[in-house]
Amino acid sequence: MIFNPRVKVVEKNQLLPDMVHLKFEGENLASRAVPANFVQIKVARGLDPIFRRPMSIHYADGKTFEMVFRTVGKGTQILSKAEPGKEFDCIGPLGNSFRLPENNEKAVMVAGGVGFPPLYFFSRFLIEKHNFPKDNIIFLFGMKTVAEKPMAGDVLSLGIPVEFSTDDGSYGFHGFVTDLFEAHFAKNMRQEKIRIYSCGPNPMMKRLSQIALSFKLPCQLSLEGAMPCGVGTCLGCAVKKRGENDYYRVCQDGPVFNAEEVEL
Amino acid sequence: MSIANLSIEICGIKFRNPILTASGTFGYGEEFDKIIDLSKLGGIVTKSITKHPRPGHPPPRTHETSAGMLNAIGLANVGVDRFIEEKIPFLKTLDTRIIVNVAGFSMEEYTYTVERLNDTDGIDMLEINISCPNVGADGLEFSSSAKRAHELTSELKKISRHPLMIKLSPNVTSIAEIAKAAEEGGADCLSLINTLVGMGVNHYTFKPILTNITGGLSGPAIKPVALAKIWQVYNAVNIPLVGIGGIMDHLDVAEFMIVGASLVQFGTANFVNPDCTVKAAEGLVDYLKQVDISDISELIGKMGGTYEIQGKNFPACQGT
Ligand SMILES: Cc1cc2nc3c(=O)[nH]c(=O)nc-3n(C[C@H](O)[C@H](O)[C@H](O)COP(=O)(O)OP(=O)(O)OC[C@H]3O[C@@H](n4cnc5c(N)ncnc54)[C@H](O)[C@@H]3O)c2cc1C
Numbered sequence: 167m168i169f170n171p172r173v174k175v176v177e178k179n180q181l182l183p184d185m186v187h188l189k190f191e192g193e194n195l196a197s198r199a200v201p202a203n204f205v206q207i208k209v210a211r212g213l214d215p216i217f218r219r220p221m222s223i224h225y226a227d228g229k230t231f232e233m234v235f236r237t238v239g240k241g242t243q244i245l246s247k248a249e250p251g252k253e254f255d256c257i258g259p260l261g262n263s264f265r266l267p268e269n270n271e272k273a274v275m276v277a278g279g280v281g282f283p284p285l286y287f288f289s290r291f292l293i294e295k296h297n298f299p300k301d302n303i304i305f306l307f308g309m310k311t312v313a314e315k316p317m318a319g320d321v322l323s324l325g326i327p328v329e330f331s332t333d334d335g336s337y338g339f340h341g342f343v344t345d346l347f348e349a350h351f352a353k354n355m356r357q358e359k360i361r362i363y364s365c366g367p368n369p370m371m372k373r374l375s376q377i378a379l380s381f382k383l384p385c386q387l388s389l390e391g392a393m394p395c396g397v398g399t400c401l402g403c404a405v406k407k408r409g410e411n412d413y414y415r416v417c418q419d420g421p422v423f424n425a426e427e428v429e430l
Numbered sequence: 431m432s433i434a435n436l437s438i439e440i441c442g443i444k445f446r447n448p449i450l451t452a453s454g455t456f457g458y459g460e461e462f463d464k465i466i467d468l469s470k471l472g473g474i475v476t477k478s479i480t481k482h483p484r485p486g487h488p489p490p491r492t493h494e495t496s497a498g499m500l501n502a503i504g505l506a507n508v509g510v511d512r513f514i515e516e517k518i519p520f521l522k523t524l525d526t527r528i529i530v531n532v533a534g535f536s537m538e539e540y541t542y543t544v545e546r547l548n549d550t551d552g553i554d555m556l557e558i559n560i561s562c563p564n565v566g567a568d569g570l571e572f573s574s575s576a577k578r579a580h581e582l583t584s585e586l587k588k589i590s591r592h593p594l595m596i597k598l599s600p601n602v603t604s605i606a607e608i609a610k611a612a613e614e615g616g617a618d619c620l621s622l623i624n625t626l627v628g629m630g631v632n633h634y635t636f637k638p639i640l641t642n643i644t645g646g647l648s649g650p651a652i653k654p655v656a657l658a659k660i661w662q663v664y665n666a667v668n669i670p671l672v673g674i675g676g677i678m679d680h681l682d683v684a685e686f687m688i689v690g691a692s693l694v695q696f697g698t699a700n701f702v703n704p705d706c707t708v709k710a711a712e713g714l715v716d717y718l719k720q721v722d723i724s725d726i727s728e729l730i731g732k733m734g735g736t737y738e739i740q741g742k743n744f745p746a747c748q749g750t
């Protein structure tokens with residue numbers, strides 16, 4: 167059952183002035199969630215806003231699940247005011263998951279800003295559930311500026327190699343995370359050895375898929391976009407099928423797609 | 431008092447309860463089968479199907495608005511051939527009424543699809559979405575004039591083995607006139623309303639929000655408009671009506687029936703709460719107990735028509 171009418175906030179951390187981490191109690195949801203799954207959370211009781219908001223699951227441990235989000239508009243603003251004890255109506259877990267890397271492959275996570283939650287969950291999942299060697303994961307984390315570094319706390323605590331890029335050069339590599347990937351990794355890695363996993367703003371994932379396709383590297387993208395229903399029936403979350411005059415539904419056919427399947 | 435009777439019969443077809451799902455908001459039933467018990471519904475109306483498959487419009491296709499949404503999906507659908515091959519076998523297994531919504535961009539496209547569906551079992555009724563431009567002729571929508579609506583209805587009535595529900599557009603000067611034309615053309619029942627034309631614009635980029643520029647407004651925002659249109663049509667025709675527009679719960683269902691609907695369809699509400707239809711069916715039982723009604727059909731048109739309400743027919747200006 168995907169209905170979870172009463173998931174309760176049990177912990178809240180303000181990671182940045184505009185970024186919140188929430189932990190919820192909700193066993194039914196938490197026990198079934200896998201990386202890249204998302205929930206549709208109803209932030210307002212009334213009609214303002216009317217639709218639920220899609221949020222990736224940042225981590226789930228069987229009894230609790232977490233999300234990390236940036237405040238960008240009305241819905242996330244309401245959600246950011248939630249304090250422990252507050253209950254929400256959540257649908258989920260929804261969506262597909264990432265394909266596991268082969269044994270001899272390195273998993274390269276390419277995260278753009280608040281796109282990191284599914285990649286954090288996946289990294290932790292690989293380490294804890296699949297005994298994947300920590301050194302075989304590389305986490306590339308793109309941020310606007312050094313002040314955003316607190317959002318990377320959970321990722322840093324995994325004990326895997328993490329490399330940062332900032333748009334303004336205030337920390338780590340100066341440039342976009344896709345530039346970091348291209349400059350330092352794409353060229354040096356033999357194609358059969360790496361598998362890319364990414365989540366972030368669409369322009370970033372578009373650029374990353376161009377790079378991955380040109381180097382013939384396997385690359386999976388967890389896509390975002392407005393989702394009125396989240397269950398596959400409104401056809402609002404369309405993403406173009408590459409080379410075809412047709413569309414996938416991000417919520418039902420994804421959110422994870424191979425880079426060669428979609429045209430961003 | 432024992433549990434009230436929720437079943438309704440129209441056009442010789444018995445529905446378990448008055449609750450149907452609206453076309454375009456429930457796919458072909460498959461997704462929701464995993465989420466709710468479809469046998470609790472009066473029926474399912476499937477996404478509009480056309481002669482040829484349609485990919486739909488490029489995104490963005492939807493936009494959230496105050497108490498509603500705009501959509502310009504572009505009638506994305508698998509086409510009638512794949513519908514019959516891939517979707518009907520599943521729909522047939524369901525213990526609920528199946529209403530197949532048909533759209534077209536010329537008279538020929540509608541007749542082709544309706545004829546193809548004649549040979550198909552497992553369909554209880556066809557809903558005809560007439561809010562489509564007649565690309566083959568003058569490009570105006572079939573729903574936009576009484577003459578066109580009459581022509582289309584009578585053509586389809588000649589060939590269809592299934593009862594016809596004609597779905598009316600609110601984007602017309604007089605919906606009652608179009609309703610009468612469809613009735614005269616042989617419509618077995620009417621459903622209303624389809625979405626209202628609307629649009630959104632981005633005040634920073636100066637660009638339209640939807641790729642298609644305009645879209646259809648739906649959701650609770652349009653409920654008062656829908657109620658008024660149903661009441662107007664109820665006063666104009668003698669065939670059963672199916673109410674649509676912003677219905678969210680069992681009390682909305684009751685209101686639509688009170689102004690004249692025999693059945694109702696839930697659309698946008700499915701996106702907000704996927705179990706809204708099942709909850710509404712449950713809620714109706716309690717509601718009927720509260721108002722001391724034992725058979726839900728007693729609600730249909732209970733408010734009364736023009737004459738009963740106004741006492742006498744005095745002229746009035748709209749809105750005041
Ligand atoms: C599968 C999925 C997983 C997601 N996971 C996360 C997550 O883990 N953390 C997180 O912070 N956000 C995530 N998002 C994005 C999040 O859903 C949006 O930020 C949120 O819906 C915005 O709601 P709002 O009411 O605050 O903003 P609105 O008022 O709806 O919009 C404010 C601004 O944000 C833009 N916007 C709205 N929705 C989206 C969207 N879905 N994607 C990109 N831009 C959008 C609008 O164009 C507008 O400029 C995810 C989206 C999807 C589809």
Ligand SMILES: Cc1cc2nc3c(=O)[nH]c(=O)nc-3n(C[C@H](O)[C@H](O)[C@H](O)COP(=O)(O)O)c2cc1C
Nearest residue numbers: 452453454478501559623624648649675676697698
């Ligand atoms: C995303 C979406 C897609 C729709 N697609 C169709 C369609 O294919 N055919 C049709 O006749 N109506 C379609 N409609 C209109 C609905 O069936 C319904 O008439 C309208 O949304 C009003 O009801 P509501 O306010 O309950 O949503 C669609 C509505 C929405 C929101």
Ligand code: FES
Nearest residue numbers: 395396398401417
């Ligand atoms: S959000 Fe409705 S189909 Fe994906």
